[in-house]
Amino acid sequence: MYQTCSLGHEIRVISNLLRRRMETNMRRKGIDKITVMHGWIIGYLYEHRQEDVFQKDVEAQFSIARSTVTNILQLMEKKGYIQRMEVPSDARLKKLVLTSEGMQVHQMTICSIEEVEQDLISGLSKKETECLSALLKKIEYNLQLAC
Amino acid sequence: MYQTCSLGHEIRVISNLLRRRMETNMRRKGIDKITVMHGWIIGYLYEHRQEDVFQKDVEAQFSIARSTVTNILQLMEKKGYIQRMEVPSDARLKKLVLTSEGMQVHQMTICSIEEVEQDLISGLSKKETECLSALLKKIEYNLQLAC
DNA sequence: TATAATTTGTTTGATATCGAACATATTAGC
DNA sequence: GCTAATATGTTCGATATCAAACAAATTATA
Numbered sequence: 001m002y003q004t005c006s007l008g009h010e011i012r013v014i015s016n017l018l019r020r021r022m023e024t025n026m027r028r029k030g031i032d033k034i035t036v037m038h039g040w041i042i043g044y045l046y047e048h049r050q051e052d053v054f055q056k057d058v059e060a061q062f063s064i065a066r067s068t069v070t071n072i073l074q075l076m077e078k079k080g081y082i083q084r085m086e087v088p089s090d091a092r093l094k095k096l097v098l099t100s101e102g103m104q105v106h107q108m109t110i111c112s113i114e115e116v117e118q119d120l121i122s123g124l125s126k127k128e129t130e131c132l133s134a135l136l137k138k139i140e141y142n143l144q145l146a147c
Numbered sequence: 148m149y150q151t152c153s154l155g156h157e158i159r160v161i162s163n164l165l166r167r168r169m170e171t172n173m174r175r176k177g178i179d180k181i182t183v184m185h186g187w188i189i190g191y192l193y194e195h196r197q198e199d200v201f202q203k204d205v206e207a208q209f210s211i212a213r214s215t216v217t218n219i220l221q222l223m224e225k226k227g228y229i230q231r232m233e234v235p236s237d238a239r240l241k242k243l244v245l246t247s248e249g250m251q252v253h254q255m256t257i258c259s260i261e262e263v264e265q266d267l268i269s270g271l272s273k274k275e276t277e278c279l280s281a282l283l284k285k286i287e288y289n290l291q292l293a294c
Numbered sequence: 295t296a297t298a299a300t301t302t303g304t305t306t307g308a309t310a311t312c313g314a315a316c317a318t319a320t321t322a323g324c
Numbered sequence: 325g326c327t328a329a330t331a332t333g334t335t336c337g338a339t340a341t342c343a344a345a346c347a348a349a350t351t352a353t354a
Binding site: 006007008009010011012013014015016017018019020021022040062063064065113116117119120121122123124128129131132133135136137138139140142143144 | 153154155156157158159160161162163164165166167168169187209210211212260263264266267268269270271275276278279280282283284285286287289290291
Binding site: 055 | 301302303304305306310311312313
């Protein structure tokens with residue numbers, strides 16, 4: 001029964017469950033115009049609002065393909081949560097800035113996401129949580145090695 | 148910097164990296180007609196080929212939404228890897244059966260997936276791997292509780 | 295300086311994923 | 325037996341995701 005021992009399968013299952021749970025929780029709080037991914041990106045932009053953040057930074061932060069970034073950010077801009085501004089220093093770059101609308105949804109979204117994060121580790125000791133986190137970092141490192 | 152400590156974010160990142168790595172590995176071996184998800188489902192059907200497997204079982208095994216199952220299995224049937232057969236005992240059910248084409252791709256696909264699984268845990272001791280697996284089971288359980 | 299390599303972002307067509315609304319079939323409760 | 329509840333699968337419209345092919349800007353190198 002290789003499936004039930006496969007870490008890859010297990011991670012995919014958890015990732016799906018997690019996204020579903022987070023979106024359900026957000027909808028329940030009335031946050032139904034944005035997705036979890038938007039929430040995470042808004043959070044990232046908020047935390048780094050003093051610095052310049054470009055699309056390539058989102059790409060690295062979330063380990064997603066460049067075309068995925070374009071797609072998601074275009075939607076977020078259309079919905080009015082961010083602006084993508086050209087910078088004089090380098091014509092290739094687009095600087096990402098939260099709109100006031102984006103700032104407004106930030107707090108609620110983060111709270112909702114963190115609620116589910118708490119559920120996720122409920123019943124785990126501090127030590128277990130740290131262990132899990134460290135092991136996940138290790139396998140992420142393995143995956144990011146050139147193949 | 149909440150993002151870098153967030154387990155949810157970490158799991159999403161790993162899940163994306165893993166799918167990309169597995170698809171790259173499959174393509175490199177010439178398996179370019181099916182996806183990783185197809186590979187996993189074919190593996191599941193192969194392991195349970197002595198039993199009756201219905202769409203609802205795939206739904207439970209992979210923790211994905213019903214509509215997702217319909218979508219994926221329709222594509223797999225169109226491509227000729229499975230057949231969805233009606234059963235006399237219950238008109239709601241569709242029994243899933245691997246075609247000979249499906250049987251043929253099974254071995255190569257599984258090998259490719261397992262190669263990446265090995266890369267994933269390279270550098271982890273047996274004990275660490277077991278620990279990771281157990282902790283993931285725990286958080287999966289947390290997520291599957293009614294919310 | 296001119297050309298090659300790299301970096302950054304876009305477009306396109308494909309698959310995976312979801313919830314909501316739906317259609318049938320079966321089972322449970324009265 | 326009838327009606328309500330449950331189970332199973334589908335359709336639809338939306339978002340996330342990818343690779344490949346592309347375009348334009350910048351940097352490296354010869």
